[in-house]
Amino acid sequence: MAAHQLNLSLPAAPTAVTTARHRAVDAIAEWDVVLDDDVVHTAALVVSELVTNAVRHTATGQVSLHVRILESALRIEVCDSSPALPAHRDPDGHSESGRGLFLVAALAERCGAEPTPVGKRCWAEIAVPAAAPAPGIAVSLPL
Template sequence: MPTPRDQRDANTLDLLGDPSVEEVRLVSRPESASAARRLTVSVLRLWSLPHLADVCELLVSELVGNAVRHTGARTFGLRMPRRRGWVRVEVRDPSRALPCLLPVRELDTSGRGLFLVDKLSDRWGVDLLPRGKTTWFELRATDR
């Protein structure tokens, strides 16, 4: 029998789309980071990988924040393809400008996004597309 949390997850995916099935387009606004986090956590729960939720929530927020702040796009896309042993989260935007991993000092209040992605993910990168790019990170998906 589904729990209330399971029902909320299903409702979120029904309402916004399921990024594990196809790309979900979101409006390029700061508040869309919340929707991206909800989608990400909902998919992880459906995959029985809730132990990855905290890290994925933080990292998807950073990628969405970069797409919203630095690309000037009207929308961005969120996908979550899964391969055996790995969870991948992708944020696609129409800009071909590459994100920069900057050195971070202890008292810096900005510029930490890709630093966090670099430190907390198992791997990450950027794929240039004919029109835009996909910035992604991957985490090992071991069942617990």
């Protein structure tokens, strides 16, 4: 499967969440692979949650989104300039936030966060059932 990717730099503002989600879904739709609707919807939710966290917790004005398809997963990465890694906490029934990372962990095959030289990277991998080429795309099989 050919590697496809989206790399996007966004302002650390609430409007970045909608922009990131739409751009990711549009990019995935343009790739020459057919992904299950559940994978695309899950990707949209994961992008929204990770970008929202980055916007809320970044120390400077930019966040970046990277989406790429691997052989068996759709990998989503969001980077920001805050060195503080996300902490899992148990929100009580009255909390208005704190559930996003639980959603990401429940929806993704794997997820995590790691420091970078300029902040952190939060990532998630969504399992991709054997993706098929888009209709009209020729596939050559070895003889």
